[in-house]
Amino acid sequence: MKTIRIFIASSSELKEDRDQFRMFISKENDRLHTKGIYLEIVQWESFLDAISDTRLQDEYNNAISTCDIVLCLFFTKVGKYSSEEFDTAYQVFKDKGKPKIWTYFKNAQINTGSITDEINTLLTFKKKIGGLGHFYTEYTNIDNLINQYRSQLDKYLPPFETIVVNPPKTPPEEPIENTFNDLLTKKLIQAIKPYDRKANDFLETYGDWETNIDLKPTVKRIIIAGYVGVVGIQLRKLMSIGEEDFLDNKMKRYLENCQLTAVRAFQLICYALISTLWDNQLNNKVKLSNEQSTVLIKFFKNATDESINGFSNLLRALIETFLDNKLELPIAQLMELLPKLQSGSDLLKSCDYLTSITELLHGASYTAKDCTDAEKNLAILLENLNFLAEYKMISIKDIDYNFQRNDAVGLYLHHYTLLEGDTQANNNNSGKIRKDTTPVSSYAVLLFKENYQQNINMVPFIIDYNGLADSGGSKICFYSFCNTFDDMNLNYNFIEDNSKVTIKKSGNLKPDDNDVRAINGWLSNKENRKDMNFDNMFDLFYKAKKALVGIEEDTTIDEF
Numbered sequence: 225m226k227t228i229r230i231f232i233a234s235s236s237e238l239k240e241d242r243d244q245f246r247m248f249i250s251k252e253n254d255r256l257h258t259k260g261i262y263l264e265i266v267q268w269e270s271f272l273d274a275i276s277d278t279r280l281q282d283e284y285n286n287a288i289s290t291c292d293i294v295l296c297l298f299f300t301k302v303g304k305y306s307s308e309e310f311d312t313a314y315q316v317f318k319d320k321g322k323p324k325i326w327t328y329f330k331n332a333q334i335n336t337g338s339i340t341d342e343i344n345t346l347l348t349f350k351k352k353i354g355g356l357g358h359f360y361t362e363y364t365n366i367d368n369l370i371n372q373y374r375s376q377l378d379k380y381l382p383p384f385e386t387i388v389v390n391p392p393k394t395p396p397e398e399p400i401e402n403t404f405n406d407l408l409t410k411k412l413i414q415a416i417k418p419y420d421r422k423a424n425d426f427l428e429t430y431g432d433w434e435t436n437i438d439l440k441p442t443v444k445r446i447i448i449a450g451y452v453g454v455v456g457i458q459l460r461k462l463m464s465i466g467e468e469d470f471l472d473n474k475m476k477r478y479l480e481n482c483q484l485t486a487v488r489a490f491q492l493i494c495y496a497l498i499s500t501l502w503d504n505q506l507n508n509k510v511k512l513s514n515e516q517s518t519v520l521i522k523f524f525k526n527a528t529d530e531s532i533n534g535f536s537n538l539l540r541a542l543i544e545t546f547l548d549n550k551l552e553l554p555i556a557q558l559m560e561l562l563p564k565l566q567s568g569s570d571l572l573k574s575c576d577y578l579t580s581i582t583e584l585l586h587g588a589s590y591t592a593k594d595c596t597d598a599e600k601n602l603a604i605l606l607e608n609l610n611f612l613a614e615y616k617m618i619s620i621k622d623i624d625y626n627f628q629r630n631d632a633v634g635l636y637l638h639h640y641t642l643l644e645g646d647t648q649a650n651n652n653n654s655g656k657i658r659k660d661t662t663p664v665s666s667y668a669v670l671l672f673k674e675n676y677q678q679n680i681n682m683v684p685f686i687i688d689y690n691g692l693a694d695s696g697g698s699k700i701c702f703y704s705f706c707n708t709f710d711d712m713n714l715n716y717n718f719i720e721d722n723s724k725v726t727i728k729k730s731g732n733l734k735p736d737d738n739d740v741r742a743i744n745g746w747l748s749n750k751e752n753r754k755d756m757n758f759d760n761m762f763d764l765f766y767k768a769k770k771a772l773v774g775i776e777e778d779t780t781i782d783e784f
Contacts, residue, residue, distance in 0.1 A: 404466030456645015
């Protein structure tokens with residue numbers, strides 16, 4: 225097994241990008257181990273922050289000299305140590321012919337209020353490496369970086385391959401035409417036209433856009449920005465994969481993301497209905513039938529992830545529950561969707577196909593045609609859910625109250641992140657503040673049309689993990705399952721890479737709210753507030769379960 229050591233140098237502002245890149249390398253190792261290659265990440269989080277005989281930075285520099293690859297990431301500044309790490313790598317390269325150095329500069333939106341004089345270090349560094357004859361590359365978001373670097377690895381790694389368990393099939397004589405995204409783009413721009421002004425204006429102006437290759441990137445961006453936040457984020461990933469060169473694992477990732485896009489769209493609607501039904505049961509309780517209760521009990525007791533077909537069945541049952549009990553649907557278009565969720569419909573046939581992709585992935589027996597079929601069926605599904613382009617999503621962090629001397633009224637300061645498909649979901653620079661005369665739920669993910677005060681609160685089924693942890697940026701996670709037959713922890717999936725996130729009861733007991741001194745002292749500790757936020761999410765889930773199906777679980781921590 226050949227180990228390739230990769231040193232990642234970057235400033236703290238790109239921690240999220242480093243973490244996502246590390247996940248990408250981990251997934252690459254799953255593929256590369258059959259070729260006798262292991263990629264080992266070396267970055268500053270790997271070192272112990274302890275007293276040593278030398279500067280800790282000296283230890284980083286020594287590690288660089290043993291690495292095969294050095295990857296440098298920069299955004300708005302170049303720190304002293306990052307610059308030193310590049311200099312070390314460049315000198316070792318001149319002496320030994322390695323490490324191979326790649327330098328990437330992030331080209332993304334910047335909150336102008338965060339710009340400082342440190343921006344000059346970036347300009348100076350670019351000028352310096354240009355003088356050395358070193359070429360750098362720009363990237364717009366983590367997907368773009370990963371896609372670019374995957375191509376570089378595919379060129380760099382072949383000389384180190386020593387073992388091939390399953391030799392690749394003989395490539396076709398003619399290269400496979402890269403038509404990924406073509407059908408999806410054509411169908412979805414038309415689908416969202418009634419609900420998205422930009423899509424409508426574009427099509428009115430460029431009715432022949434398909435004949436102009438230069439307009440296709442614009443169409444994709446309109447679609448990504450048009451579909452409601454989390455669906456747009458999934459489409460962004462799908463579009464990005466489609467633009468890659470035809471590599472070994474492109475088809476696998478394309479099929480996986482077709483499935484995930486469908487799942488997220490159905491989850492979003494189902495969770496909106498469940499959240500609305502929960503609010504109704506607290507204020508105007510209706511008697512659910514045994515069949516309706518059974519559907520909800522299954523949802524709350526799932527011990528593993530639900531399939532696309534499972535969510536389509538849940539969605540149909542939820543819509544029928546609203547109609548049977550004469551409740552107003554929170555999304556009016558769901559009335560028209562119900563007939564399309566009946567057996568034999570084109571929508572359910574597309575769900576059947578997208579569900580069957582799981583077998584293709586397990587058997588690794590997919591072809592380019594399977595990708596085309598997956599895209600076709602995903603287009604059918606999203607065409608039927610085109611009304612999602614009418615909605616927006618926002619993650620509310622905490623709420624401040626500002627009242628100055630002689631002010632007539634005080635104002636609430638809502639700290640929030642607008643979730644958009646064309647904006648990286650966990651961008652630390654995406655936090656905004658809105659002044660308002662009334663408060664709104666804090667630590668909430670809201671679905672709304674024009675006025676976010678009139679919203680559907682998606683918590684605890686969709687959460688912003690970073691908001692709850694007060695760690696900056698947004699990490700939107702979808703509820704996956706709660707294994708009530710086992711540990712009863714809440715399991716979520718992070719929308720960017722589908723990684724698992726688990727919430728469990730902390731056991732950190734909060735003082736009585738009536739003991740002002742004790743509670744204030746407790747809340748002054750950031751870790752206590754973090755535990756309280758996650759415990760609240762945990763409790764909300766079980767409150768929803770009790771309100772909807774009448775089951776109250778014992779979620780207290782056993783003490784001995």
